Amino acid sequence: MLHFTRVLHVEDYGFLYFSFKCTHSTENKNCQVQVWTEGEQCHHFSMEEKEGKWKIITAPLPPKWILELEAALEKIVCEYQVETGRPSKFRLLELPGSSTKTGS
Numbered sequence: 001m002l003h004f005t006r007v008l009h010v011e012d013y014g015f016l017y018f019s020f021k022c023t024h025s026t027e028n029k030n031c032q033v034q035v036w037t038e039g040e041q042c043h044h045f046s047m048e049e050k051e052g053k054w055k056i057i058t059a060p061l062p063p064k065w066i067l068e069l070e071a072a073l074e075k076i077v078c079e080y081q082v083e084t085g086r087p088s089k090f091r092l093l094e095l096p097g098s099s100t101k102t103g104s
Contacts (some may be wrong), residue, residue, distance in 0.1 A: 006076045010065065013037060020077065031077055035066065047073060054078075 002022040007015050022031040029049035036042050045062040047054045047070075054074035056067060 002080070004080050006080070008069065008072060008076070010069065013065065018073065018076065020080070022077065033073065047077070 002024075003020065005017055005019045008018055009015050016035050016037065019034045020031050021033075022029075024030075031047045031054070032044070033047060034042055034044050043062045043066055045066065046057050048057045049055075054070075054077055056062065056070050056073075061067060
């Protein structure tokens, strides 16, 4: 299991910490993601890699503002994989070209 955190600037919410816990196997590539907002509200959702794209899959779906971050969250997962060099089975061939403010 991989565990990492990234900071993402979200319009109307400021800088938020996204915590990723990712597992992988040949059949299942999954990340559990948590983000805390003001008032200590936690949003928990899952992302899964299918056909080369990371998509939010949890039902019920998280709020719309999180769904709109799907491409940025996919980029974070992919960048972490490239930076650390593991796990190679997790890497995507192309990284999305969206611009986000990330860092930890």
